[in-house]
Amino acid sequence: MTVDSHAVDAATESVDIALGADSELDRINLAQALKDFEIANRRVLDLTHRLATANRELMQARSELGQLQARYGAIARYVEVLSRSSLFPILKAIARRTRLVKQ
């Protein structure tokens, strides 16, 4: 006896397709899947927009931080130079006495 392999495949496939088939639920499932897909796309667009905005704000904040760090570095270096000058102890003593006189 010979077996028609194509017939077997077709039968198996038809069982698989028929399994749990329900045209009404298929219609509901498909309609909702399309809505979910559309909403998912909108969410991706919305999230991308918000990510871009957040990224721009992050870049701006980083830039401001960099500028502030540069200014702080310059000021710190200036204070360092002043504190190493020979006049600094005299100026410090004057400042202390001035504070005492005010009190």
Place this chain on the structure above:
Amino acid sequence: MSARRARVLLAITVYNGRDFVPAAIESATRVSSADHDIDVLVLDDHSPEPRWSEELAALCARLGVRYYRTPRNLGIPRNVNLGLLAAIEGGYTHVLIANSDVLFPANLVSALVDCADADERIGSVTALSNNVSVYSLPNEDPDTHLGNQEIVDWVSHTLNAHFGTRVFDAPAGISFSILIPVRAIDEVGLMDPVYGRGYCEETDWSLRSLELGFRCTVAPGVFVYHAGRGSNEAAGLVKPGETSVSINEAIVDLRYPNFRRDLAPWLASGMIESVHAEALRAIGRAAAAELGYQIDVAHIGSMLESDSPTVVVAPATGGDAVLRYRGFEVPVPVAGDAAPDVAQSIIDFCGGAPSGVNLLDRGPHSQRLADAFGVATHAPRASYPARV
């Protein structure tokens, strides 16, 4: 009973679960339709277990249950949505979304519909269970003691006789077994697919329903056995030993930043403990009245598993008594320390005298307690003291 005859779609979501799903579906077909029309719909989320979907389809055909296998795996939220949409499109008045690792009681639909229809502001009613998040009714070993259709029917019937249509307002519903009137779906909408394969989607839905003025409730008069995490752990949805999905919890926290803050006072109010105590008392009293009971005068109680109610009373002071039945532990209030007072308190609580007294541990009051009950005493000899 609800004035109108409701049309209820009982939608059971399935993903694998060869070991437990058949019992859940058979249980669903036994739910009483005396008061309302019920259709059962099994939503197979493209289970990958070899040949399982074929078996499930055959089982559903044999039981006369509608079966649908989605062409692709959807995840729990979207599979649940299929059930909600099928209810809307099919002209049903209510939809009951349920997991597949459950046993339903016969009074499931009649009791839940009665609760939902008692107030039009009710947007959802979750059944009580041994495993329903923070609302879980305590039980020592639910799988051993409660995973049985007959006992589920009995517990639910007993609780319904006590609580009737009473519900309590809850912070969120649990979709292991939740009844939603279709009018609520019309306003609140569907589960959000953002929760991917599932977990927390019903919390999100509940919070949306609360924002719209609906009540989110739990019915202590309906008991559904829930094995819990049936197929989700095996499918890798939750990690072993975990009960939720952290990324989904993060979404809830993002959307509802006050949810956890608002939950704390509700949990601390003691309301759920009070409902549990009431439920346990109802179960204990009904079991003792219907099945009779025995007394164990013992520090710990018998190690032997028993299907009969047993009151364990301490032999030393006679001050503590607890009724044990199928894993439920019900404290029995005892007035006074004297043996006759203790005995009378137990008899009053149980609605009659015990059928026997077992002296398992010796103590100052043990014989006096046995005498006070006025029944024959069995005195199995203990090999050694039960207490450490």
